[in-house]
Amino acid sequence: MASPQTLREDDRRIVAAWAADCASRVLPLFEREAPDDERPRDGIARARAFARGELDAAGQIRLRFVANRGAGSVTSPAARAAAWSAGQASGVAHMGAHALGAAAYAAKAAAAAHPDDPERAATEIAAQLALLTAPTRAALGLLPLLGEDPSGPLGRGLLASGELGAHIRTIQAALAGGR
Numbered sequence: 001m002a003s004p005q006t007l008r009e010d011d012r013r014i015v016a017a018w019a020a021d022c023a024s025r026v027l028p029l030f031e032r033e034a035p036d037d038e039r040p041r042d043g044i045a046r047a048r049a050f051a052r053g054e055l056d057a058a059g060q061i062r063l064r065f066v067a068n069r070g071a072g073s074v075t076s077p078a079a080r081a082a083a084w085s086a087g088q089a090s091g092v093a094h095m096g097a098h099a100l101g102a103a104a105y106a107a108k109a110a111a112a113a114h115p116d117d118p119e120r121a122a123t124e125i126a127a128q129l130a131l132l133t134a135p136t137r138a139a140l141g142l143l144p145l146l147g148e149d150p151s152g153p154l155g156r157g158l159l160a161s162g163e164l165g166a167h168i169r170t171i172q173a174a175l176a177g178g179r
Contacts, residue, residue: 022106025110029109030070070086
């Protein structure tokens with residue numbers, strides 16, 4: 001039985017576009033430090049291509065970790081989080097829950113880039129929520145709440161705790177309030 005965090009392929013395609021949008025918002029933070037490293041940009045482009053139906057899920061599953069590896073070529077927390085956001089976006093082809101990971105890492109990147117602004121993560125999340133279409137909101141609403149299902153990234157792992165968990169909880173609360 002598939003995890004409820006996976007989502008049906010058509011729903012994964014819908015949320016992949018939003019995840020790519022979230023990651024794109026912070027990609028410049030990565031590219032300032034590593035302008036010649038194309039891995040995060042390519043991961044976002046692949047997420048967009050998957051969303052458009054130009055790439056199949058099976059082919060993307062093999063490539064889902066490539067964008068994350070860009071984090072090894074930068075040193076700032078903001079740039080690393082931006083690379084991880086792109087990696088999460090590229091992972092949506094495998095599991096829809098990674099869309100929330102892309103958004104959470106983007107908020108983390110934005111906050112790290114502006115440590116003097118305690119509201120920066122909330123501002124980033126508000127901008128992400130403004131990008132939601134009705135179909136994207138509906139597809140994300142199919143995901144279990146953070147920590148409810150242990151069979152994926154929203155289980156007990158990295159996305160479920162700390163700053164990333166707080167960002168995902170904020171996004172999921174906004175989704176629940178908008179239904």
